[in-house]
Amino acid sequence: MTKVVHIVIVKFKPEVTEEVKQQAIRDVIALKEVIPxxxxxxxxxxxxxxxKGYEHGWVxxxxKEExxxxxxxxxxxxxxxxQYKPLFADLIALDYVY
Known part of the structure; x- marks a missing residue:
């Protein structure tokens, strides 16, 4: 069966605190509990x-693709x-199947 991998790497704006960055990581991981x-x-x-300045990422x-x-x-x-996109200076997203 084909699986999909969605990768996001981000650069936060300089004024964003480390606490907020770590909360973003916790929040993205928590999505697994609510998105079936x-x-x-x-x-x-x-x-x-x-x-190259991209400091945080998630997978x-x-x-399946659908x-x-x-x-x-x-x-x-x-x-x-x-909540978080306005805090990003830049973002790269990549999706692939395997």
């Missing part, structure tokens, strides 16, 4: 200097985006 299409989720902070795994729009449009995901 998520089969796995991880998030964290880079520990190397290879990230969301979904069961689940990506369900995840993207889920009210809890939309709430997360509404």
């Amino acid at each position: 299409e998520i089969i796995n989720c991880s998030a964290g902070t880079t520990y190397t200097d290879r990230s 969301v795994e979904l069961e 689940h990506l729009p369900l995840y993207a449009e889920h009210p809890s995901h939309l709430d997360f985006v509404k």
Whole structure:
């Protein structure tokens, strides 16, 4: 069966506190509890200097391609985006199947 991986890496704006950054990580991981299409989720902070300023990222795994729009449009995901996207200086998202 084909699975979908949704990867997001972000640069927060300079004024965003470390506390808020860590809360974003906790909040994205918590999406697994409320969005049934998520089969796995991880998030964290880079520990190397290879990230070109992108300091936080998360990976969301979904069961099949049809689940990506369900995840993207889920009210809890939309709430997360509404709360945190204004705090990002930049964001890269990548989706692939395997």
